[in-house]
Amino acid sequence: MRREGRLVSEAAPFDNLRLELRRGCLVLAVLAALKRERYGYTLRTRLEENGISIDEGTLYPLLRRLEAQGLLQSEWREENRRKKRFYRLTRAGKPVLSALLDELKELNASLNRITQEA
Amino acid sequence: MRREGRLVSEAAPFDNLRLELRRGCLVLAVLAALKRERYGYTLRTRLEENGISIDEGTLYPLLRRLEAQGLLQSEWREENRRKKRFYRLTRAGKPVLSALLDELKELNASLNRITQEA
Numbered sequence: 001m002r003r004e005g006r007l008v009s010e011a012a013p014f015d016n017l018r019l020e021l022r023r024g025c026l027v028l029a030v031l032a033a034l035k036r037e038r039y040g041y042t043l044r045t046r047l048e049e050n051g052i053s054i055d056e057g058t059l060y061p062l063l064r065r066l067e068a069q070g071l072l073q074s075e076w077r078e079e080n081r082r083k084k085r086f087y088r089l090t091r092a093g094k095p096v097l098s099a100l101l102d103e104l105k106e107l108n109a110s111l112n113r114i115t116q117e118a
Numbered sequence: 119m120r121r122e123g124r125l126v127s128e129a130a131p132f133d134n135l136r137l138e139l140r141r142g143c144l145v146l147a148v149l150a151a152l153k154r155e156r157y158g159y160t161l162r163t164r165l166e167e168n169g170i171s172i173d174e175g176t177l178y179p180l181l182r183r184l185e186a187q188g189l190l191q192s193e194w195r196e197e198n199r200r201k202k203r204f205y206r207l208t209r210a211g212k213p214v215l216s217a218l219l220d221e222l223k224e225l226n227a228s229l230n231r232i233t234q235e236a
Binding site: 013014017018025032052069096107113 | 130132138139218221
C-alpha cells in the first residue's frame with residue numbers, strides 16, 4: 001500500500017464520520033438556540049461560543065429548510081437602522097426539539113452501554 | 119391548511135431529523151460493539167439489547183463500507199458447522215472510534231450549554 005494512499009484513506013473516513021455525527025447534532029443546536037429569537041449573526045455567535053462553529057453557507061440553507069418545515073419562523077425587522085431577519089422556534093418546533101433531545105439522550109445511553117460492555 | 123397536509127408536514131421533518139441524528143451515532147455503535155469480534159447476528163443482537171435496532175439492509179452495507187475504509191476487518195470461519203463472517207475493529211479503527219467518541223462528548227456538552235442558556 002502506498003504511503004499517500006494510506007494517509008488519505010485514514011483521514012477521509014474519520015472526517016466523513018465526524019461530519020455525519022455533527023450534522024445531526026447541528027440541527028438540534030440551531031433549534032435549541034432559537035427558543036430565544038435571534039438573527040443570523042447572533043445565532044452563529046451563540047453557537048460558536050458554545051463550541052459549534054457553522055459557516056454561513058451551511059447555516060442559511062439549514063434555516064430556510066427548517067422554516068419551510070414549519071419548525072422555525074422568521075421576520076424582517078429594523079434594529080439599529082439595519083433590517084435584520086429574526087428567527088425563532090415555532091409552536092410546532094418545540095415538541096420536535098424536545099423529542100430530538102430525548103432521542104439523543106437515549107442514543108447516548110445506548111452508546112455508553114455498548115462502549116462499556118464491548 | 120388542510121389537516122392531512124399538516125399531519126404529514128409535522129411528522130416528516132421529525133422522522134428525517136431523527137434519522138440524521140441516529141445515522142451518525144449508528145456508526146459509533148457498530149465500531150464500539152466490534153472492539154470484540156462478532157458476526158452479523160450477534161452484532162445486531164448486541165445493538166438491539168442496548169436500544170439500537172438496525173435492519174440487515176442497513177447493517178451489512180455499513181459493515182462493508184467500514185471494512186473498505188480499513189476501520190473493520192472480517193474473516194470467514196466455521197462455528198457450529200456453519201460458515202460465519204466475523205468482524206472486528208482494526209488497529210486503525212481504534213483511534214477513529216476514540217476520536218468520534220470524544221467528538222460526541224464535545225457535541226453533547228455544547229448542546230447542553232445551548233439548551234440551558236437559550
